[in-house]
Amino acid sequence: MKRNNEERTLTRAxxxxxxxxxxxxxxxxTHSIIExxxxxxxxxxxxxxxLKILTKKGFINYKKAEAGNKTFFFYPLLTRQKYTSQFMQEAKSTLFGNSMKAMLHFFAQSEEISDEDLEEIISMIRK
Structure with missing residues (x-):
């Protein structure tokens, strides 16, 4: 049985x-996607x-072409920004005990951050 958060997560494919x-x-x-x-x-x-899986999960929807045509046209139901926000909120909650501090500490320890980048990040946080 799938849990709700699994249905709202995307596989690599x-x-x-x-x-x-x-x-x-x-x-x-479908053909234009393959191209x-x-x-x-x-x-x-x-x-x-x-595409069928993504439709069932609620990430995309489709419109059928004119009558007599079997072509379906697909479109996303949420933006990349919205998905990223939901994904990061879930990661913060499940991996970092809902602590932004712990999550930022993890990324700070995992990546080498230049002084310039750090200043820019602090400036963005203060806005």
Whole structure:
């Protein structure tokens, strides 16, 4: 049985499709999504399966083309910013005991931060 937060998290393959949709100018068909992949391109059925999963999870929706046409056009239901915010809030809650301080400390210890970057981060936090 899937937990709710698993349904709101993207796998690597799902994230690839979401990035294509987020970077697009509008709705995209399955074929137009596949065209955005580098060679070797994934099979149509593979992308169609992931689009079905993303629709079921509530990340995307679709519109059917005009009557008689079997083409579906897909579009994201949430922005990249909204997904990132939800993802980071969940990470803060589950991995860092809901402590922003602990989360920032983790990233500060994991990455080498220049003085310039640190000043910019502090300035952004104060806004």
């Amino acid at each position: 799902e994230m690839e499709i979401m990035n294509i949709l987020w970077n697009s100018e509008g709705m995209m068909s 955005q992949y580098p060679d070797p391109k994934p099979a149509y059925s593979t992308i169609a399966t992931f």
